[in-house]
Amino acid sequence: xSWWMRVKALFKRRQLDRDLEDELAxxxxxxxxxxxxRDMEGVEARYAARRPFGTLRGSRKRAGxxxxxxxxxxxxxxxxxxxxxxxxxxxxxGGAFVKVRKKAALVVGILALVVCAELIRExxxxxxxxxxxxxxxxxxxxxxxxxxxxxxxxxxxxHLLRERYxxxxxxxxxxxxxxxxxxxxxxxxxxxxxxxxxKFGHDVFKECAEVARSQWEQR
Numbered sequence: 001x002s003w004w005m006r007v008k009a010l011f012k013r014r015q016l017d018r019d020l021e022d023e024l025a026x027x028x029x030x031x032x033x034x035x036x037x038r039d040m041e042g043v044e045a046r047y048a049a050r051r052p053f054g055t056l057r058g059s060r061k062r063a064g065x066x067x068x069x070x071x072x073x074x075x076x077x078x079x080x081x082x083x084x085x086x087x088x089x090x091x092x093x094g095g096a097f098v099k100v101r102k103k104a105a106l107v108v109g110i111l112a113l114v115v116c117a118e119l120i121r122e123x124x125x126x127x128x129x130x131x132x133x134x135x136x137x138x139x140x141x142x143x144x145x146x147x148x149x150x151x152x153x154x155x156x157x158x159h160l161l162r163e164r165y166x167x168x169x170x171x172x173x174x175x176x177x178x179x180x181x182x183x184x185x186x187x188x189x190x191x192x193x194x195x196x197x198x199k200f201g202h203d204v205f206k207e208c209a210e211v212a213r214s215q216w217e218q219r
Contacts, residue, residue: 028046
């Protein structure tokens with residue numbers, strides 16, 4: 001019964017604090033009334049009632065220490081019970097089976113982590129934009145997650161312009177001169193050339209690259 005009361009106390013800390021405050025206030029009021037019955041003044045009676053208990057914060061602190069000690073005792077009791085249970089399993093015939101099963105589960109978990117790390121990758125196709133694919137273990141094929149041009153602030157965007165339009169990295173900062181293209185690229189993280197052409201009616205990426213090349217040649 002005491003063990004169950006300790007468990008309930010762990011989840012009802014605020015309620016116990018309020019109960020402690022009410023109980024302490026009740027005892028202080030009773031002591032103050034007794035002191036006034038002994039012909040003490042109001043301030044003196046209140047001080048004499050509070051002096052044996054100390055401050056309310058100190059009472060809470062002492063109660064908290066007792067609660068903490070009870071919690072640590074509860075944790076220690078549970079750990080001791082589990083250790084005794086494991087000791088009995090280790091000495092029995094089923095203990096060997098439990099050990100083998102735990103080791104097998106550990107090996108399978110490590111292999112699963114290694115396999116998933118090798119299968120789930122991000123692939124970059126510089127000439128066609130960004131391509132993200134994930135290998136579906138159950139179906140046995142790759143599932144495309146994202147396909148399209150990378151955003152302008154990514155290094156893949158500079159590489160794509162260099163391979164497709166011949167613009168070097170130092171001119172990438174000058175290539176985005178159109179505000180419509182800038183807002184479109186900022187709004188869609190996976191913008192593709194086909195979608196941009198369909199939206200604006202022409203290849204805005206190529207036009208922007210040509211403007212950047214002409215600006216660079218004028219310098």
